[in-house]
């Protein structure tokens with residue numbers, strides 16, 4: 001690492017071994033391994049982001065076995081109205097644009113608790129299937145009548161399933177260790193005239209809006225459009241359309257098809273977005289050089305602000321035991337001497353303690369009367385603030401660049 005290169009691993013997309021260090025975030029616990037007691041022992045792993053000069057993929061250098069990360073998941077998509085509205089809107093648009101009817105088959109990969117597929121069912125499209133490896137969330141989906149397979153999706157599983165008109169994969173690609181196998185699975189399971197819809201957090205938001213808290217062990221890969229075009233092309237599919245969307249601090253939505261004899265037209269956003277990436281140099285290591293400097297400045301400023309408030313006798317709490325909140329508090333080296341507790345509405349998290357910082361998680365009813373609230377789940381800031389209209393103190397965003405609804409050129 002002394003020469004700024006990470007040589008211990010291969011790029012999970014193209015196999016290149018000469019990977020270049022973007023940022024070293026230190027040794028950290030798994031961000032979704034909530035503690036039962038504040039004295040529980042924890043395993044720490046090195047968290048480093050590296051860039052592949054061959055295919056432009058950014059990835060973490062350490063791969064924790066997926067069974068450790070995803071077999072029991074604490075994240076229930078239905079908990080957030082923002083996600084519900086996002087899903088409902090996408091389902092409505094997909095049914096209309098793909099002209100889906102009762103004969104259509106829709107499969108969702110990483111279907112969580114069925115929060116999205118239920119909208120297809122309500123619209124009369126009942127031939128749906130969810131696939132999710134986390135038993136506890138898959139069971140919730142099954143209990144509410146959404147057929148769900150509790151498995152990791154891959155090429156082998158795809159071969160055993162009927163082909164689909166629409167395949168959805170929202171916020172899952174970054175969690176997949178074998179990217180090529182996963183996309184080959186999509187390629188095999190997609191009907192010849194079918195459409196896959198894929199959403200991923202966008203690397204430009206991570207870098208340009210300074211979101212280091214979105215880097216954690218469950219997220220193996222961080223995507224530019226350039227790297228995604230390579231991923232799909234190398235596995236027999238094309239990116240037919242691409243669009244920036246606001247969800248999760250800034251994401252890309254892609255529409256994926258089998259190759260067609262006619263190249264997709266420019267108006268579908270792919271070329272424009274890709275050209276902008278080339279102008280900015282997203283496909284070169286230089287683009288990432290200032291990121292660690294920005295992160296350092298951001299963390300210093302936030303820490304100084306929180307410590308100054310504490311020194312004035314203010315009570316500070318955090319809102320959102322999100323993985324990104326766990327990361328932020330660990331990067332800041334904050335514990336309950338500064339942040340009294342964290343509010344979160346997820347039943348599986350309430351009563352537990354954040355990994356690393358060991359701050360207690362309480363339900364929204366125990367919001368209390370703090371002076372300041374650090375919005376650790378800043379991507380849901382509007383929804384969270386609307387749930388506490390009585391609060392007269394200060395909502396603190398981790399940095400002023402984080403404006404979840406911001407458009408940028």
Ligand code: TYD
Nearest residue numbers: 080320321322323324344345377380383384
């Ligand atoms: P999220 O940002 O979706 O995920 P990640 O773990 O990938 O960073 O997590 C949001 C967290 O915020 C989740 O634990 C639920 C919590 N939350 C609330 O407690 N109340 C709310 O109103 C909302 C929208 C989220």
